[in-house]
Amino acid sequence: xxxxxxxxxxxxxxxxxxxxxxxxxxxxxxxxxxxxxxxxxxxxxxxxxxxxxxxxxxxxxxxxxxxxxxxxxxxxxxxxxxxxxxxxxxxxxxxxxxxxxxxxxxxxxxxxxxxxxxxxxxxxxxxxxxxxxxxxxxxxxxxxxxxxxxxxxxxxxxxxxxxxxxxxxxxxxxxxxxxxxxxxxxxxxxxxxxxxxxxxxxxxxxxxxxxxxxxxxxxxxxxxxxxxxxxxxxxxxxxxxxxxxxxxxxxx
Amino acid sequence: xxxxxxxxxxxxxxxxxxxxxxxxxxxxxxxxxxxxxxxxxxxxxxxxxxxxxxxxxxxxxxxxxxxxxxxxxxxxxxxxxxxxxxxxxxxxxxxxxxxxxxxxxxxxxxxxxxxxxxxxxxxxxxxxxxxxxxxxxxxxxxxxxxxxxxxxxxxxxxxxxxxxxxxxxxxxxxxxxxxxxxxxxxxxxxxxxxxxxxxxxxxxxxxxxxxxxxxxxxxxxxxxxxxxxxxxxxxxxxxxxxxxxxxxxxxxxxxxxxxxxxxxxxxxxxxxxxxxxxxxxxxxxxxxxxxxxxxxxxxxxxxxxxxxxxxxxxxxxxxxxxxxxxxxxxxxxxx
Numbered sequence: 001x002x003x004x005x006x007x008x009x010x011x012x013x014x015x016x017x018x019x020x021x022x023x024x025x026x027x028x029x030x031x032x033x034x035x036x037x038x039x040x041x042x043x044x045x046x047x048x049x050x051x052x053x054x055x056x057x058x059x060x061x062x063x064x065x066x067x068x069x070x071x072x073x074x075x076x077x078x079x080x081x082x083x084x085x086x087x088x089x090x091x092x093x094x095x096x097x098x099x100x101x102x103x104x105x106x107x108x109x110x111x112x113x114x115x116x117x118x119x120x121x122x123x124x125x126x127x128x129x130x131x132x133x134x135x136x137x138x139x140x141x142x143x144x145x146x147x148x149x150x151x152x153x154x155x156x157x158x159x160x161x162x163x164x165x166x167x168x169x170x171x172x173x174x175x176x177x178x179x180x181x182x183x184x185x186x187x188x189x190x191x192x193x194x195x196x197x198x199x200x201x202x203x204x205x206x207x208x209x210x211x212x213x214x215x216x217x218x219x220x221x222x223x224x225x226x227x228x229x230x231x232x233x234x235x236x237x238x239x240x241x242x243x244x245x246x247x248x249x250x251x252x
Numbered sequence: 253x254x255x256x257x258x259x260x261x262x263x264x265x266x267x268x269x270x271x272x273x274x275x276x277x278x279x280x281x282x283x284x285x286x287x288x289x290x291x292x293x294x295x296x297x298x299x300x301x302x303x304x305x306x307x308x309x310x311x312x313x314x315x316x317x318x319x320x321x322x323x324x325x326x327x328x329x330x331x332x333x334x335x336x337x338x339x340x341x342x343x344x345x346x347x348x349x350x351x352x353x354x355x356x357x358x359x360x361x362x363x364x365x366x367x368x369x370x371x372x373x374x375x376x377x378x379x380x381x382x383x384x385x386x387x388x389x390x391x392x393x394x395x396x397x398x399x400x401x402x403x404x405x406x407x408x409x410x411x412x413x414x415x416x417x418x419x420x421x422x423x424x425x426x427x428x429x430x431x432x433x434x435x436x437x438x439x440x441x442x443x444x445x446x447x448x449x450x451x452x453x454x455x456x457x458x459x460x461x462x463x464x465x466x467x468x469x470x471x472x473x474x475x476x477x478x479x480x481x482x483x484x485x486x487x488x489x490x491x492x493x494x495x496x497x498x499x500x501x502x503x504x505x506x507x508x509x510x511x512x513x514x515x516x517x518x519x520x521x522x523x524x525x526x527x528x529x530x531x532x533x534x535x536x537x538x539x540x541x542x543x544x545x546x547x548x549x550x551x552x553x554x555x556x557x558x559x560x561x562x563x564x565x566x567x568x569x570x571x572x573x574x575x576x577x578x579x580x581x582x583x584x585x586x587x
Contacts, residue, residue, distance in 0.1 A: 045456070048460045050460065073462070074462040077461060078275070082457070088452055088454050088456065088457040089454070090449075091449070102461045102462075102463075105463050107275060107278070109278060110278075113281060117308055117311060120307065120311060123343045151457075153307075155274050155275075156274040156308050156309075187335075188339075
């Protein structure tokens with residue numbers, strides 16, 4: 001579904017990725033973990049084609065996006081959805097219009113079909129129908145995340161990228177969001193790539209986890225990665241904050 | 253084809269084929285619209301030959317089902333109905349909300365050390381500026397080839413924002429000044445709007461959806477202001493003349509006919525056209541400066557403030573410089 005090979009990213013003298021490999025298989029929830037500044041967001045931006053890597057290959061559904069023309073890239077983009085950390089809803093548009101924008105760009109739909117398909121996405125993520133007419137500034141943090149998810153699902157993608165989907169949410173809303181992600185993953189047979197700091201979220205939703213350490217990625221199943229010998233990974237999964245949560249591991 | 257229809261004694265047999273996915277909804281809908289339910293008493297639907305069915309496809313199928321039910325036709329599936337349809341019913345049946353605010357943090361900036369470094373940066377900035385102008389131009393050319401891409405509604409909004417709402421203040425002041433005021437007003441507004449969209453990752457979201465930000469953000473602003481500023485110029489001219497007329501009539505007791513003849517003597521008709529030639533050029537400079545600096549914002553609110561200021565200063569500088577160049581040009585041309 002998604003492969004990254006030998007990725008190198010550098011800013012000035014600072015090396016972010018130094019030969020990073022990553023593979024995401026169909027129908028799994030893959031978590032990307034790493035310390036602040038380890039290059040999680042840079043990795044996502046590279047995969048999305050927002051940033052060109054210095055070296056390396058990024059294959060989505062077989063094609064190398066680092067070598068694609070604008071038109072090819074555009075058609076790849078119609079097959080995945082993204083939610084950004086702060087939601088990144090278009091502030092000048094209502095929730096409904098936000099969800100409709102990708103549809104208008106990529107599908108030639110009648111006005112009524114456009115309206116209903118967008119409303120369907122809004123219901124799908126558990127937002128009340130009234131939210132459709134609201135502007136992003138009128139929504140709570142949790143609703144912004146859900147609206148962003150609705151927009152990411154606008155084109156019925158098979159592949160979904162979530163950048164810190166639960167950051168800034170209270171534990172109850174975060175748990176509800178995780179459940180939503182799992183529900184959608186099963187029902188829509190999505191492949192999900194999720195950047196997260198949230199241990200609860202990882203244990204609840206991820207099948208496999210990739211940890212970015214020293215510019216490379218160590219990836220394995222959730223059960224095995226927690227026992228990886230690398231000191232940072234040990235500290236991450238066995239620290240004070242982690243210990244309490246290990247019992248709740250998902251997908252064992 | 254997405255659909256095969258067979259007529260039987262009882263009614264219709266529909267066989268769904270191929271991919272029923274979002275990309276193909278228009279084709280599917282037109283296929284479904286052609287299905288004539290009038291004579292049928294029952295419809296049986298087979299989905300075994302579907303190679304893909306997503307939520308949008310399921311929605312199209314559901315439209316057919318509700319149309320059939322409304323027409324009093326019994327619907328049955330040969331084999332189990334697709335899961336996606338059940339999911340759809342589930343979604344449309346219930347809802348549940350959630351809530352809490354989000355947050356993010358700012359990074360630090362490197363200090364500039366040497367003059368050489370500054371010079372290199374200035375050179376790079378100039379190059380990037382040129383690239384920006386180039387990209388805006390190519391977007392315009394592409395837009396001219398496909399006018400839908402020119403986003404007329406956005407342009408109209410920017411004509412309104414930059415033009416109509418500036419009428420009261422511009423009406424008070426003469427042309428060059430009005431261009432400078434617009435530079436401060438709209439140049440800063442453009443930079444701030446685009447800058448905050450960058451901070452909110454909205455620009456990234458656009459790119460990730462496959463939408464060109466030059467097409468939806470930069471060009472409508474440039475074209476909008478290019479339409480608005482000449483209009484403002486005409487209004488500034490008219491109010492200037494009217495003001496002069498009122499002054500002469502009531503303060504100097506000069507008859508209006510005499511004022512009119514003096515005006516035609518004093519102002520060559522080219523003066524008006526010179527203003528109208530200059531206005532769109534100024535508009536392009538102001539809008540480009542504002543949009544360019546706005547899109548340069550990266551990650552911090554402090555940068556936003558700094559770049560908005562830079563946008564205004566550069567817009568005003570460009571306007572004054574262009575005015576000086578025009579003065580030289582028109583002098584050479586003897587107008």
